[in-house]
Amino acid sequence: MKRNLVAGLSALLMTLAGITPAAPGVASGSEDMTSQIIVKFRDDRAAARVLQQHGLSDGPGIGSTGAHLLNVPAGKEHQDIEALNRSPIVEYAEPDLVATATTADQYFPRQYSLQNDGQSFTNTAGTITVAPGKADADVDAVEAWSVTTGNGIKVAVLDSGVATDNPDISPKVVARANFSTARTNEDHYGHGTHVAGTVAASMNNTIGIAGVCPGCTILAGKVLNDSGVGSSSSVANGINWAVSNGARVINMSIGVPASRTLETAVNNAWKNGAVLVAAAGNGNNQTKIYPAAYPNVIAAAATDNRDAKAPFSTYGASWVDIAAPGVNVFSTFPNHPFVLGTQNNRSQGYDVGNGTSISSPIVAATAALVWSSTPGATATAVRAKVESTADKIAGTGTFWAKGRVNADRAVR
Incomplete structure (x- = not known):
């Protein structure tokens, strides 16, 4: 049997903070005329x-x-x-x-990426305090929900799996497959669960958070093992599986050197009508990583709650397409021990994460909302809508080509 000469693949690591219960919160609607x-x-x-x-x-x-x-x-x-x-x-x-959507999800007031009122907040343990942000340095997800919440759109999350024991995201998973070397498709690493929750965590269920596309469903393709490592072949297999199972959007918060096999899988998915999004990387440099740098993939950089480039974010307008929040973003984690939690001596459930790994699913979820709001559109049209409606924040044309994603403008 020939040796498999594939490049090693790893998740774009996040840092996370502690997790303790917090009081429920409700975002109130505006009374502007x-x-x-x-x-x-x-x-x-x-x-x-x-x-x-x-x-x-x-x-x-x-x-x-x-x-x-x-x-x-x-x-x-x-x-x-x-x-x-x-x-x-x-x-x-x-x-x-003026009516706005509201959500009774527990940590929604801390989700500045969805609705930024300039709020300051802490992580779940209260050990990190996030300084006040800049009002409207967000993706206008709440406003977009008045048009669509993405019902019925499948988003493939090719990652470390999605935890079966987090009630905010597990019920949204409609199919699971394991292409990694791990024994099961359970998420024991934690990365995939955070990414999936960012896309499609349930809204208005009183617990946790809301995803950018709360009506979306998830195809959980486990391409990273329980240490967060995979291969270009595992991702290529995951892409093929996602397309076969009806994914309209494929998110890849992962990085690998250039691979002809992986690029072929990406191109085949694009030809079959899927929009692909990937993390640009956390190197604070302009070095290309893949699959983000392939032409048929939207490459996502990270911003903070003041619309500034995240200090760690890879950049370069020649190949990084768009930006999205990626600093102190709340999302789901497993409710069982997981590697990212163990490495940081933390517990489970919900917490903030940092990385272009989180920016990518925000962009992917926005693409899913566009699919839902424009039936009959093509992948080319959906990608163009996501990119052309981005807010031209500082750094546009230098750090990234198009701006910071705006879900509300994208679905109009």
């Missing part, structure tokens, strides 16, 4: 006369409520509401309030 108001008349026959007196025109009805939606001059919303409410013909006039 739109440029429209809502009016309900006591006598619709007299409505035109009242509106004419105030220089307004009637608007469309709102379902079966009997109320109408009126356009008003910007800045005059409150003035017109007060004037109309003084009319005996008007039953009520009120603002058309």
